Amino acid sequence: MPKFFTKPLVTWTKAQWREVLKRAFEKKGILTPKTAEALMKYEPPVSREMGTLYKNIPVGGGEAIRRPERLPIAEARAKYFANPEEYITPGVAEPSAKEMAMLPPPSSPLGASEMAKRVAYERLDFKPIIPAGTQQAAGVIRKEVGTAAAEVPPVAEVVQTALIGDSLWKGIGGTRSVAGKRWQELLDSSRGAVKSHFTTGRDYFISSYYRWKQDPSKFRKNYPRESKLLEEAQKAFEESVGPGVE
Numbered sequence: 001m002p003k004f005f006t007k008p009l010v011t012w013t014k015a016q017w018r019e020v021l022k023r024a025f026e027k028k029g030i031l032t033p034k035t036a037e038a039l040m041k042y043e044p045p046v047s048r049e050m051g052t053l054y055k056n057i058p059v060g061g062g063e064a065i066r067r068p069e070r071l072p073i074a075e076a077r078a079k080y081f082a083n084p085e086e087y088i089t090p091g092v093a094e095p096s097a098k099e100m101a102m103l104p105p106p107s108s109p110l111g112a113s114e115m116a117k118r119v120a121y122e123r124l125d126f127k128p129i130i131p132a133g134t135q136q137a138a139g140v141i142r143k144e145v146g147t148a149a150a151e152v153p154p155v156a157e158v159v160q161t162a163l164i165g166d167s168l169w170k171g172i173g174g175t176r177s178v179a180g181k182r183w184q185e186l187l188d189s190s191r192g193a194v195k196s197h198f199t200t201g202r203d204y205f206i207s208s209y210y211r212w213k214q215d216p217s218k219f220r221k222n223y224p225r226e227s228k229l230l231e232e233a234q235k236a237f238e239e240s241v242g243p244g245v246e
Contacts, residue, residue, distance in 0.1 A: 049073040098124075186201070
């Protein structure tokens with residue numbers, strides 16, 4: 001370990017990080033691989049939440065390579081949900097990782113302090129592209145499709161419906177809210193396949209939302225109470241995020 005490491009630290013502040021780098025540049029003039037390896041044994045001063053999108057890129061002969069694209073999680077999710085059919089269905093998130101990068105130095109020489117400012121060291125905390133609530137909602141929709149013995153809809157359609165359904169459920173307050181308890185009561189009072197396939201008010205809400213979106217008129221005729229509640233939830237959701245939400 002380089003001599004400028006005088007006291008082991010679990011986590012550095014940005015100021016401590018810059019000071020250690022400054023000493024490294026004063027000693028070596030460059031950030032050597034050995035020094036970088038020693039630095040990365042310590043926790044970074046910065047952490048960023050990231051997400052990875054995967055896309056198959058054709059290379060000819062019927063073959064393709066899988067290309068990852070790593071972005072800040074909010075940007076990655078927005079990009080995926082805007083065009084989910086363009087990407088491979090996301091799985092679990094990658095493990096967190098430490099990353100050190102250095103900006104190319106300018107043509108004119110820099111002092112140790114200036115060189116230290118050009119080095120970035122951070123922890124990349126990877127999150128799933130599809131949030132847990134949306135994944136669960138998508139599972140409920142797939143169960144509903146199986147119950148109806150219908151043609152399985154495209155993944156993009158399921159994910160988009162699940163995303164909005166999960167947002168609507170949160171918007172009405174979730175399981176412990178008055179509205180959430182109302183959906184549990186509706187499930188408990190239902191009969192047949194619906195009651196046998198769903199055990200929570202949330203699942204019944206997501207299932208009902210999917211069927212309502214598929215055919216509002218038919219659903220309203222068969223389930224007038226559920227339809228009314230869904231219309232109210234949709235209206236409140238649209239008012240909260242602005243016009244143009246489908």
